[in-house]
Amino acid sequence: MTDVRGTAGQRSRGGPYSPGRGPAVRHRVAALVCVPLLALAAGGCAKDGDDAGSDAAAVKYPTTTLELMAPAAPGGGWDSTARSLQKALTDSKLVTESVEVYNVPGAGGTLGLSQLVTKNKGDAHQLMVTGLVMIGGVVTNKSPVKLSQVTPIATLTAEQEVIVVPAASKYTTLQQLMDDAKANPTSINWGGGSAGGTDQILIGLLAKAAGADPKAMKYIAYSGGGESKAALLSGDLTAAVSGASEYSDLVASGKLRALAVSGSAGIDVGAGKPTPTIKESGYDVELMNWRGVVAPPGIKAGERAAIIKLIDDLHSSAQWKQTLTDQKWEDFYRSGDEAKAYFESENDRITTVLSEIGLAG
Template sequence: MKRAVAVAVSAMLVSGALAGCERDSPGAANGSGPVKYPTKTVQLMVPAAPGGGWDLTGRTMQKAFTDGKLIDQSVEVYNVTGAAGTIGLAQLVSKNNGDPHHLMVMGLVMVGGVVSNKSPVKLDQVTPIATLTAEQEVIVVPANSKYQTLKQLMDDAKASPASINWGGGSAGGTDQILIGLLAKAAGADPKAMKYVAYSGGGESKAALLAGDLTAAVSGQSEFKDLVSSGKVRALAVSGAKGVDVGGGSPAKTIKDEGYDVELMNWRGIVAPPGVDEPTQQAITAMIDKLHTSEQWKATLADQGWEDFYKSGADAKAYFTSENQRITGVLTEIGLGG
């Protein structure tokens, strides 16, 4: 099993802007005139290994831009792995400062990763552009597992925490947060849960199928193929209502199973620091165009993602509030502070 490396210098989120206009680069320095964007290939970083939710988000964004001919430049997606995205985050800040043609997928996992990795730099350094989607988490077990219900799994987790090997994304991310909250709701010790962190969804899938894990947690879209093929069984999802995660009918929610836990994993897009306000507006206008496109609407429906769009000042405020909320949650369940 390959564990995610839990070391990195992280970076943080500063102001974005709503609206958008076109402008030539000579006006960028003095804030006058229209901004034309993009003027070359957009480099979209996925700060995690292939196969996970961020990777899927980045590549579906690329496809929507291309298929819909939403911009007249190409979009290239590349992966930088490690430490809940904070290695990629540090790279965005140090190597791409001021370059508006380098963007990065991020989300709740990164907010938690910065906290759990005790980063000396907080989340106010990069430029928030928008939140994009929110997705329910799903708890799955192999098809041959003895666990038919979430209650059976949590009864054993409470009685013998060492007997359950949990797997999911990076340390301190949404998956581990959910396990901690679920343990607390079940009367188990969150700190006693055995959790293996992986840098991408593909790795946790392989570990679950190989028998290295008792149960795995991830965004529901990441396990849809395995649930549909009958290789794994979905025990519960983390939202307010059940959704079909590949089994042909809505899965039960964690609340249906008797535990007062609800959590949605959101994802978004940021730019490096040092991008001037008019260019921020132009980037946001490009993402606004993506959000309203028929290609993106079809993607939301296909993946089962919820539309969770906030941009500009709204995105900045939301990132700030989530940092405060997740810091509190991680501290409470023994993963932060």
């Protein structure tokens, strides 16, 4: 489901789950040292006037504590991603400085986004985990701060969504479900995570592909997976959408039936065999709940290059590969300009969908 929210200020330092200091934000002016062996482009050390888009040499990085913000409460997807980054960076010895995680929850991640863009502007030692859910948070919360204002570094992981129905449901295929959703939208009670999140976005995309009115879909938002599971089992919901791992236990037990997954290839979500994709079911829809990492605006070109190199090296490390295996995350890596282009295309696509289902504008 979507990232849970809670009390701001939990911070861990030096290890994945160790408690630490409060949420105070410190602006640092780090001494930047030009290191020829790290140079990614000609031109020597970055000057004060350089921006993140110009050619410049990489700098030594990090030179002080590296802080990773999870813009959600402890326990959610962004939090687990930040803490996994912390552990992998430390265990791989790619950094000798300490790595600290702190939480800034609220408003679909937009409170954390606002802090990164304003208070942390120009501070290359402040990074934030983000993802598709934040695009919806910006739109539905009418945030004055946009994801386009950050410095994209990389996409990291992704998870497929799954569409499920109760085992006793008359629907055995996605096409049967969508035929009824198109003919009589109010006959289908959909459930999922928070309004404007990945789950509702997928339903909107699916309705559009099926020729149904996205705004007519009846969607009930739940704050956690337990609530939607109970609603499915009690018959209050016709169908529900969540991350593929969310309902795998109930699919495996025979209490739910998985109709389709949202990625490019079918995966086993508990049925003992791959569940077909939405595309294989006849609808041109593909959606991954991706997560990535960004830096504040206003950092220098050499700093941007050094951060990208650090995350590239992390992605290649044995420690990160083990993290993907342990967390059952799909590798969804792209960095630098490729990540920037992906952020922009996803922002345009998801904002359009949210407008079509009546959550934007």
